[in-house]
Amino acid sequence: MDGWLDYLRQLNMPSVLLRMSLAMVCGGMIGIERGRKHRAAGFRTYMLVCLGAALTMILSQYLDWMGTHAWVKQAAEIGFRTDIARLSAQVINGIGFLGAGIIVVNGHQQVRGLTTAAGLWASACMGLAIGAGFYECVLASFLLIFLCIRILPRVENAIVERARNLNLYLEFQSLEDVGDVIACMKEQGVHIYDVDIDRGKAYKGQKPSAVFYIRLRHGQHHTQVMTAISALENVSVIVEL
Numbered sequence: 001m002d003g004w005l006d007y008l009r010q011l012n013m014p015s016v017l018l019r020m021s022l023a024m025v026c027g028g029m030i031g032i033e034r035g036r037k038h039r040a041a042g043f044r045t046y047m048l049v050c051l052g053a054a055l056t057m058i059l060s061q062y063l064d065w066m067g068t069h070a071w072v073k074q075a076a077e078i079g080f081r082t083d084i085a086r087l088s089a090q091v092i093n094g095i096g097f098l099g100a101g102i103i104v105v106n107g108h109q110q111v112r113g114l115t116t117a118a119g120l121w122a123s124a125c126m127g128l129a130i131g132a133g134f135y136e137c138v139l140a141s142f143l144l145i146f147l148c149i150r151i152l153p154r155v156e157n158a159i160v161e162r163a164r165n166l167n168l169y170l171e172f173q174s175l176e177d178v179g180d181v182i183a184c185m186k187e188q189g190v191h192i193y194d195v196d197i198d199r200g201k202a203y204k205g206q207k208p209s210a211v212f213y214i215r216l217r218h219g220q221h222h223t224q225v226m227t228a229i230s231a232l233e234n235v236s237v238i239v240e241l
Helices: 002-009 013-036 043-068 072-078 086-102 114-132 135-162 177-187 222-230
Strands: 165-172 191-198 209-215 235-240
Touching: 002 013, 002 135, 013 043, 013 114, 013 135, 043 086, 043 114, 086 114, 114 135, 165 177, 165 222, 177 191, 177 209, 177 222, 222 235
Parallel strands: none
Antiparallel strands: 165 209, 165 235, 191 209
C-alpha cells in the first residue's frame, strides 16, 4: 500500500491524471449539494475551483523538479529559483475575489453567501492537498467538508428552532405601527433587546421596516410569537433572520 502511495506522490502521468480526476470528483460532489439549494456557486464552480487549485500545486511541483533536474544548468546561469509554496499561496488570495462577489446583504438586512464562500475556500485548500498528493488528508478533508455542508445544517436548524434569542425582520404600512408590534411582543412576554428601524423610501415604493432583536420566554416557540405578530393588520412582512 505504501509503495503505491509513494508512486502516486511522484510527478508522473498516472499520478497527475489521478490528482486532476480526484479534484474534479471531490469538488463536484461538494458543489452538487450547494447547487441543489440554488446557491451562487454550485457543481461546476466547486469543481473548477478544486481542479484549478490542484493544477496550481502540480505546476509548483513541476517547476521545482525542472529547476533542480532538467533546467539545473540554465537555472544556475540565470539565477532561477522556485518556491513550491508561492503559487499555492496565491490560490488562497484568489479565492477571496470569488468570495467577495458571493457574499451579499439582501433586502432583509441579512448576510447571505458566507457558507458558499467558505465552501469555495475549503474546496481550494482541498485541491491544493490533492495536487500535492497528500491523499490521506484529501480523504479526511472531503469527508469533513461534506459533513459541514450536508449533515450539520440539520443540527444547526434544530438548535436554532429551540434557541430563545431571535431576530425578526418586519415591514409595516407606517412607522406608527412599530408601537403596535412592541405592545404585541410585550403581551407575549418577549424581552426586546434592540430595534433597528429603517424609515424606507416612499418615492421608491419601499415600506418602513425594522429588525427586532428579542429573547423568548422559557419554553416559548418561535412560531407562537411570529403568528401573533403576523396577525396584526399593518404588518405586511415578517421574516426570521
